[in-house]
Amino acid sequence: MERLSKISDQELHRWLSDIIMVTEPSSVYIVLGDEEDFNYIKEAALKNKEELKTKHERHTVHFDGLPDLARDRKNTKILTEQDMEIPFINTMKRDEGLAEIKDIIKGIMKGKEMYVGFFCLGPRGSPYTPLAVQVTDSSYVMHSELILYRPCYEEFIRMSPNTKYFRFLHSAGERDGLGWIKNVERRRIYIDLRDETAYTTNSQYAGNTIGLKKLAFRLTIHRGLLEGWLSEHMFIVGVKGSGGRITYFTGAFPAGCGKTSTALMADTIIGDDLALIREVNGIPMAINPENGMFGIIDGVNPIDDPKIYEILISPEDDVIFSNVLLEDNGEVWWNGKSEEPRSGINYAGKWWPGKKDEDGKEIKPSHPNARFTTRLSYLKHLDPRVNDPQGVPVGGMIFGGRDSDTWVPVEESFNWEHGVVTKGAALESERTAAVIGKSGVREFSPYAILDFLSISVGKFTQLHFDFGKKLSRKPKIFGVNYFLKGSDGRFLNEKVDKKVWLKWMELRIHDDVGFLESPTGRIPAYNDLEELFSRELGKEYKPKEYEEQFTIRVPKHLAKIERIWSVYEKIPDTPQLLFEILKEEKDRLLAYRDKFGDYISPFKLDKR
Ligand code: SPV
Ligand code: MN
Numbered sequence: 190m191e192r193l194s195k196i197s198d199q200e201l202h203r204w205l206s207d208i209i210m211v212t213e214p215s216s217v218y219i220v221l222g223d224e225e226d227f228n229y230i231k232e233a234a235l236k237n238k239e240e241l242k243t244k245h246e247r248h249t250v251h252f253d254g255l256p257d258l259a260r261d262r263k264n265t266k267i268l269t270e271q272d273m274e275i276p277f278i279n280t281m282k283r284d285e286g287l288a289e290i291k292d293i294i295k296g297i298m299k300g301k302e303m304y305v306g307f308f309c310l311g312p313r314g315s316p317y318t319p320l321a322v323q324v325t326d327s328s329y330v331m332h333s334e335l336i337l338y339r340p341c342y343e344e345f346i347r348m349s350p351n352t353k354y355f356r357f358l359h360s361a362g363e364r365d366g367l368g369w370i371k372n373v374e375r376r377r378i379y380i381d382l383r384d385e386t387a388y389t390t391n392s393q394y395a396g397n398t399i400g401l402k403k404l405a406f407r408l409t410i411h412r413g414l415l416e417g418w419l420s421e422h423m424f425i426v427g428v429k430g431s432g433g434r435i436t437y438f439t440g441a442f443p444a445g446c447g448k449t450s451t452a453l454m455a456d457t458i459i460g461d462d463l464a465l466i467r468e469v470n471g472i473p474m475a476i477n478p479e480n481g482m483f484g485i486i487d488g489v490n491p492i493d494d495p496k497i498y499e500i501l502i503s504p505e506d507d508v509i510f511s512n513v514l515l516e517d518n519g520e521v522w523w524n525g526k527s528e529e530p531r532s533g534i535n536y537a538g539k540w541w542p543g544k545k546d547e548d549g550k551e552i553k554p555s556h557p558n559a560r561f562t563t564r565l566s567y568l569k570h571l572d573p574r575v576n577d578p579q580g581v582p583v584g585g586m587i588f589g590g591r592d593s594d595t596w597v598p599v600e601e602s603f604n605w606e607h608g609v610v611t612k613g614a615a616l617e618s619e620r621t622a623a624v625i626g627k628s629g630v631r632e633f634s635p636y637a638i639l640d641f642l643s644i645s646v647g648k649f650t651q652l653h654f655d656f657g658k659k660l661s662r663k664p665k666i667f668g669v670n671y672f673l674k675g676s677d678g679r680f681l682n683e684k685v686d687k688k689v690w691l692k693w694m695e696l697r698i699h700d701d702v703g704f705l706e707s708p709t710g711r712i713p714a715y716n717d718l719e720e721l722f723s724r725e726l727g728k729e730y731k732p733k734e735y736e737e738q739f740t741i742r743v744p745k746h747l748a749k750i751e752r753i754w755s756v757y758e759k760i761p762d763t764p765q766l767l768f769e770i771l772k773e774e775k776d777r778l779l780a781y782r783d784k785f786g787d788y789i790s791p792f793k794l795d796k797r
Contacts (some may be wrong), residue, residue, distance in 0.1 A: 192219040193305075196503040199354075205305065205793060208324060208358055213296045214303035218329060222306065222340020230304065230335060238368050238639045239361075239393075240657035242510055245504040245518035249331050251511045252536050253394045254369025254607075258378075258512060259558050260396040260640065265363045265378040265409065267643050275645045276760045286379045290388045293375050294750060297360045297390065300796060301326040306334060308401055309341035310355075310409070310478035315578035317467050319409060320354035323400050327361045329509070330398050336507055337481035338401045355408050357400025360501055364390035367538060369393075381408045382643060395483055395511070395560070404484065406782075407643040411479070414644050414652055416543070419466040422638045424448060425475050425581065426455035427572050428695040435572075436695045439464045439475055439664075440587035441637040443618040445625070447589060447671045448637075449484055451687055453496050457567070457572035466583060471661030474580035481564045486513060487557045490525040491492035493684065498525075500567045510563040512536040514554040523555040523669050582662070583793065584698040590634055591616035591670040595745040598738050599690040600710040601697055605657040608666020610770040611709065614650050617752045619672070626672055640682070647762035654766060667694050673738060681738050689721045705794040707741050708777035714796055732792075739791040743782045750775050 193202070218224050231249070234240040234558070240249040268283040275668045303717060304325050311318030319515045320341070325331055345354075363371040369384035370376070387404035389397050397402055403772035423439035430436055437455060442448035460477030461484065467474050468507050484497065491498045500506050501521075514522040526532040532541040544552045565571060574581050586608070588772035590596075602608030618634045633639070635646050641647060656697055671691055696702040715735045722730035750771050754777045757763040785793055 190357070192342075198296060198345070198348070200246065204356060207496040208294075211291065212294050212298040212303065212326075212360060214298035214301055214326060217303045217305065218727055219339070220304055220306040220335070220745060221342045222335060227335050230328050232677045233302065234332050237328065238778060239327060239329040241331070241515055242519070243510075243515060243521050247504060247506060248508045248510065250513060250523065251393075251509055251532075252368060252517045253512055254367060254465055256373045256391055257370050257394050257544070258536060259394060259687065261376055262640065263377050263752070265397070266380070268379055269385075272674055277639055278642055280596060281379070283381060283383065287381065290390065290759060292361060293377060294358070294388070303516060304328070304331040306331055307342040307345045308334065309339045309344055310401060310405055311339075311476040311578075312345065312576045312578045313339060313341055315476060316610070317465065317474070317580060318336070318578075318767070319405070319465075319478070320352065321357065323357045323359070323513055325357075325359040326361060327392065327393065327398065329358055329510045330361075330395070333399055333483070333509055334401055336385070336562055336564055337399065337479055337483060338788045339480045343645050351765055353385065355387070355400070355405050357389075357404055357786065359389040359398050359400060360391070361393050361398070361611060361762045378404070380404055380499065382408070384552065391649060395759070398481070398553065400579050402479070403641055405478065406641050409465060410638075410641065410649070411643045412649060412776070413465075417652075417655065418428040418468065419652065419656055421464045421466060422462070422636065422641060423464040423586070424452040424461045425459035425464050425477050426452050427457035427459070427581075428691050429456040430692075430695045430699065431701070434699075436584040436692070436698050437581045438474065438584055438585045438587055438694065439466070439601045441588045441590065441613070441616070441638045443591070443616070443634045446591045446618055447687065450494070450684065451587075451691070453494065455486070455570075455691060456689055457570050458568055459572045459575050459706055460565070467580070468656065469579065470660040473583040473656075473660055473662075473664055475583050476580040477575065479564065479565070483562050484559045484561055485585070486510065486523045486525070486559045487555065489523065490527075490680055496568060496570070497561070500563055501568070502675070503559055504574070506567050507561060510559070512556040512559040523559055524553070530574075578659055583664045585667055585694050586664045587667045587669055588612040588616050588637070588695070589671065590616050590637070591672045592617065592670045593619060593672055595742060595749055596668050596673070597707075597712055598670055598673060599687065599693060600668050600712050601694070601704065602666045602668070603708050605660075605663040605666065606654060606766060607710070607770055609653040609657070610767050611654065611774060612666050612668040614646070614757070614767060615681065617751065618753070633750075633753075638732065640699070645760060645762050647757070647764065648758045651764045652769055653763060666768070675737060681734070685726055688725050689718065692721050692725055704763055705791055706795050706797055707794055708743075708781040709741065709746055709774060711797075712739050712791060712794070715791070736790050738793060741781070741791070743789065744777050746778050747775065750778075754778070776777050
């Protein structure tokens with residue numbers, strides 16, 4: 190009470206006392222976020238078996254359990270006042286949703302401690318940082334948040350009476366002997382836009398439960414629409430250019446398409462998942478609402494991911510591993526370690542080499558969606574401006590999907606609107622084996638944000654157009670494609686090539702290199718890439734490779750425009766400008782086809 194009474198906001202007190210009455214925890218712990226609290230929460234997680242010890246003091250393991258290993262799309266709903274249908278978004282009438290939650294949370298915290306944490310979704314002391322309160326009965330969730338976000342109880346004490354803040358209420362509900370949730374059928378993730386409050390019940394998986402991550406993201410998207418700023422599913426990185434200048438990029442990629450690896454390959458990093466972007470004096474300024482990474486661990490190995498791997502094996506660094514294999518000797522194993530896995534416990538219970546499920550299928554030692562939770566500050570290439578209250582100026586925005594046959598490896602759009610439409614709104618990605626369903630099928634993935642949108646993708650597109658109008662320095666928008674394949678099915682590029690694309694984009698932002706004009710945008714000239722490949726990677730880049738990679742595949746582009754057109758045609762609030770830009774692109778492609786044929790060698794394009 191003493192901790193809480195320092196915060197004068199009466200509405201907060203009322204809300205907390207209401208949920209305490211309904212959920213009936215046996216005690217309440219107000220988290221200030223200092224070291225003492227951190228240790229208290231971590232100890233609690235170990236005591237109640239939400240986390241298990243490993244051979245390193247600072248490393249723990251958490252298991253979500255078989256039914257709870259990923260985001261629950263079906264039960265995640267946006268609560269709206271009118272029962273509006275929004276294409277691609279799961280909505281529900283607000284009253285009904287709130288009533289359902291109220292029923293589910295009755296007495297749900299009985300016998301448990303409730304934690305209340307105060308957080309800043311961005312640098313402390315920034316006018317652009319949203320505030321948030323998290324209530325949870327899970328010490329794992331609070332422990333994760335203390336690693337992933339900036340605690341800021343002090344800001345709540347200081348805040349002026351009308352300051353808005355997001356509220357998150359989570360309960361893992363009952364757990365069984367293995368620590369898994371018992372009441373899967375009462376799992377709900379409801380986001381109430383009106384009160385900027387989200388609720389999660391009967392789940393542990395961080396993508397459902399960590400209010401500050403993807404639930405707050407849905408709320409910032411909505412608040413951004415009302416206030417005229419952008420909330421993006423993007424990393425924020427810095428790329429070094431001549432004279433030591435740093436140019437900042439944000440980048441959006443669907444899961445499994447190179448987002449994390451790009452963020453780690455850049456020269457500096459500010460964030461790996463989310464970006465809030467405001468217009469300040471005509472400049473787009475980005476902040477990272479997060480302070481840590483909740484990253485996929487599957488496949489992380491010392492050769493391809495040295496920066497992450499180093500953190501994951503360092504006894505000095507706080508790491509929570511989830512849904513990996515915890516061997517009996519206290520060693521953590523995931524797919525990417527060089528040794529063979531030994532017996533232990535994993536996301537499916539006890540595990541031993543060769544263990545099979547009921548259908549006789551081998552149970553993987555570590556789950557494909559296994560994750561690590563750790564601090565960004567451990568990265569040696571952390572950007573010095575990561576806590577700058579003003580954020581960093583965005584020079585370029587990158588969109589990239591998994592595309593075997595259409596986009597070239599890197600291309601600049603003609604202007605902001607053209608980029609928003611043809612790179613962002615038109616983003617597609619081929620499904621990977623990690624997602625249930627047929628792999629290789631192309632999915633609509635606008636802005637890589639579809640799973641998290643709380644507003645129509647038509648409105649989100651209009652918001653980008655309007656945002657651009659306020660800017661005197663518009664970011665250049667680029668499309669990248671790391672997954673282009675040759676006619677024989679092999680990838681045309683190596684993983685490291687993305688370094689060259691980043692450097693080329695950096696040069697373009699400063700107009701330090703020219704470009705070739707294609708019907709779909711501006712592509713690199715051969716000589717510029719040859720020089721960059723040699724300088725950055727010590728690699729010889731042959732004209733033949735360039736030609737194959739940068740051929741403009743006209744029929745593929747035309748087919749893509751048809752697909753995208755027919756999707757947006759069914760979204761009632763799509764801005765007319767989107768169709769105009771698609772139409773212009775189609776006309777350009779047809780004109781180029783008349784002149785050069787279906788497959789256009791970059792050597793035939795005009796240099797500017
Ligand atoms: C993503 O899936 O985009 C993630 C992980 O960043 S989750 O927190 O599950 O959303
Ligand atoms: Mn994400």
